[in-house]
Amino acid sequence: MTDAVKPTKYRLIGLALPRHDALDKVYGQTKYADDFTMPGTLHAKVLRSRYAAARIVSIDTSAAERMPGVHAVLTARDVPRNETTSKFGQTHSAGGFEGLYRVLADKKVRYMGEAVALVAAETPETAAQALRAIDVVYEPQPGVFDPVEALKPDAYRVGEEDTNVVCSYKVRKGDVDAAFARADVVVENEYRVPFGDHVYLEPESGTAWIDEDGVLTIRASTQVIEHFRDVADILRLPHNKVRVIAPMLGGGFGGKEDITVEAYLALLAYRTKRPVKLTYTREESILSHSKRHPYVMRYKTAATADGKLVAMECELISDAGGYPFLSPWVLLYSTVMATGPYKIPNVKVDAHAVLTNNTFTSAYRGFGAPQVCFAYESQMDAVAAQLGLTPLAFRMKNYLHTGDELGTGYALESAVLTDETAERALAALGEPTKPRSPWEKIGRGIASGMQSYGRLVYLHDSSRSFVGFELDGTVVVRCGVQDIGGGQTSSIAQITAEVLGVSMQDVTVYFGDTALTPLAGTTTATRMLYMSGNATLKAARAVRDALVTKAAEMLDASPDRIAMADKTFRVVGDKDHSLSLIEVLEACASDGIPLSNLAQFNAPAREVKESANVEGQIHPDYTFGTHAAEVAVDTVTGQVTVLKLVAAFDVGQAINRLSAEGQLEGGTACGAGYALLEDVKMDRGRTVTCALDTYLVPTAADLPDVTTIMIESGGGMGPFGAKGIGEPSSTSSAPAVTNAVADAIGIRLTRLPVSPERILTALKEGQAKRDDAISRRVPELA
């Protein structure tokens, strides 16, 4: 359900186009990682720690190794380089900080589900039996399971450092204390959000083998084929002897951003010299892969009576789990975006990522922004209520605009249309639904968010794409994109077709192969359209320019008078003279003019400061938008029915209208699940909700249609002025729903998910408080 389609100034860009990968998928022809088979494949299984915190006293693999049909049993000592560190600049103290990643547990396990040993065997059943025959002697340790507890000086040390703090950041702008003192309204709250699982429908899977040239090849469901370097380092192989191929993924959402199966497969394939396949069960996936960071967020927000925000103070504590992985990056995102899309003269943020013995946490759609969005958008409603302003009116007085500075001092450069998204999102809710019974309360809420697209500028990000014509006028694109379902390859075909004047059917895209496709970078951080789209645009334009120049020469005109469309070159205004695409291609080929181009696009790059103070530009750009929701709360059971959902975003320029809407709708659903249902429960590090009957995500019966409003400012840094939307589409969705719940019941819940039990408890406690207040209105005697 969408906004009216505006006419587009492009031939293909902006249209609602069917995706070529959609056809293969709907006919059941697409091969995902587990669908590939090779003769002679061995089956791998991973032995995982039964304890969240323990010393490993000994591991005896001899019985497993002797089992018939078992080809390899590996432990940490079999891994040439078992520990990988990645250095990251900003830290709580000066000097580089090392993030540690360990392939197999060595002397100590740091979370339940940590990999301890690997087995490759003839059949999955044999591999499972072999796992049971591996004798690991553990010495359980007390462990620590709460990040606030883990901050204490006497807390159990999760890692080898003398602290559980992974890193800390701060933002300082103005003087918050002075501002609080003179403010008219100050609201303080503590917000808590839980672990989340990505629940991509396709569990982790891959196969590895050594090819005929001795290249270790891994075909895996991954968002990052660049991990070939990490795998090579782990095996101490040259980088050019490791190849990673990413087929179409059945979803990623950040959960396949870190290495999952690749290193295990590589080690086993290298040892056995046979192809090895590893596919996780759903239970194993939930148990062992990265989770969304839980946060404890203490917010203090102040405004003056005229409705202006004057100060925001935030303390953020994230649970990094057993290993850092991407926690420092996630925390940095949270820090930068902690105060939301608002102008605030005085800002103080202190953020810490802390190790615990819970499952490690890492990338998850939004990457630290959804957590803080829940906090700051709840705060905005709370302050608005105190000021007697509507949620929309209060926000409208405070939104950032182009040229305004974030708390970090970075002035926004591109279009910032949050105002328009907020007005239109709320308006799209239409007439309030009337309660359908006396037991039902209806509420509505909005939430605005900001979310970066493109990776941290410190990472000096780049992307490459190769575009070339075949002699028959069809086009080949080679680009390392990992297609996780968001139309990553389709967009590249579309951009290429647009520039070269061909149809999308004329473009074949080779993707996701470190040996054969120029590296495009990770499919993460809402960067793929921005980065590979721009690289492809650059390459396609270079090819086009070369052909146009040749055609101009052949038509005896200047290149700026040549029109290239529908596989024809003609001089503008001249109906009589034209050249076919084939003619020009042949002429170029004959004259030694390349029919192809390999282009690199570089994102803005900055140098990381050796400081915990976060200042200046951190991301290339941001996408702004607003979600709106209407809910019905059953006051007898606490259950919530989501009646309406709206997503209004400035997308810059929609490339494929259907894909853009699909991202907005899907992202909105993701946030609704975060708000109402999703909760990875851990009991002292043990995942309790380890299957899809206990970890619940929304079904089709739990969501209404999502109405999407796409504003196209043309002000993005992506191709044709596009902004990224993969993550922004989800960030502000959860607080829109929770603000609607708060509106319905008159009570603000500060923990996610807002479950029926939490709602009912709040209603009853609220009633008790009211009853208490009433009973105390008896004449005061004291």
Add this chain to the structure above:
Amino acid sequence: MSLQSYVRPRGLDDALAALADPRTRPLIIAGGTDVIPAMRKMRLGEPQAAGDDDDRPGVVVDLSQLDELRGIGEKDGMLLIGAATTMGAIARHELVKDRAPALAAAAASVGSPLVRNRATVGGNLATASPSADTAPALLAANAVLGLASARQGRREVSITDFFVGYRRTLLQPGEIVAYILLPLSRGLVRGRFEKVGLRNADAISMVCVAVEMELDGRVCREARIGLGAVAAVPVRAFAVEAALKDREIDEAVARECAKLVHEHISPIDDLRASARYRSWVAEAVVARMIIDMACKARS
């Protein structure tokens, strides 16, 4: 247990004979929607503890295709449902929707449409999960269960006697539920079912309630209330029923009677909900259903 073979009996007597064969250990399967996940959990978890001395070969006995156990019909003013009838078939059946609406609603609430195409009412009862959705509806209907075995022949039991403990029924070894008989509601009897889950599909009940009431205007002549997920077994709220008998229903009366539900429930904390939540909701949902049903009967 190690599963050695699979049989798909042609007739009920063959099935019962297979279940009574002393040389094998039978594993009954119909829809498989409880049995197969249980097998999977065992396979993925720790191997069976060394306490299981029964090393007879396991035989999977498939009851799902037995025509004698499937079908919905009328018999002497009663609704007769074969135990291997799927939830989907029950939920769609016009006679059930019209004359046993609580059961239709309960069956329609089980799992998902995919699950409902396989899951059977007999399996739902035999698994005896405390949160089995059809149980409260059958309790409220005072259903009779027809049992069959090679050893004991045929017998009928009241559903109120069927559940004897947590996931335990009075079924003897080799005995199955063959059919369910429940009165077709007529006249002034109304039936309703409500399921409280964390989401609207594929959800295990935190509380589920079925109410059947014979209403004369707003006077409750008789009520039967079944509840699930609030005790070790599905229960009847006899005290509530007694309090409602011959009372004129209004909101205050409904709430007063609903309070008595606590005499019959002993909910627990689990990862879906706390005991306290279940207590609140059991009482409040019972009250609401009574109020809504009495109001509807009036208009």
Add this chain to the structure above:
Amino acid sequence: MGTQEIEIQVNGQPLRATVAVEATLLDVLRNELGVVEVKNGCGQGDCGACTVLLDGDAVNSCLTLAVQADGRQVTTVKGLGSPEAPHPLQESFVAHGAVQCGFCSSGMVLSAASLMKQNPTPTRAEIREAISGNLCRCTGYTKIVDAIEEVANNARLLEERAS
């Protein structure tokens, strides 16, 4: 572990395998018979990625023993339609953008087909209920419902024209 020889008609083709008694239909389709368009998302009936039609009824193939499918008809998404002879639902899914990562699509389309058989003119609410056993994490379901509704509307139009 006992085994049994079975024959299943898969999309009209008889396929034979010797299977473990405890093997699920999903396991056997994917691992023995190469029918990999049927996906494994959770293995216990909670996600619907493994949906097939068993004698025309949409079921979770992970909740069916392979031996239970012996002598019976299994239809996968490939049996529903192909590039040469697409099913209207497949065309509609693509036209509406209802396919993103596609992992749920094989199952989703079959649940939709099953619905259309029982109820050729469903409402949006009925559509949502019919696909409530098929999880999707990418689309938020809106375009899937749009796609199915269009096929239903076309059916409605045909019905009206016929009457």
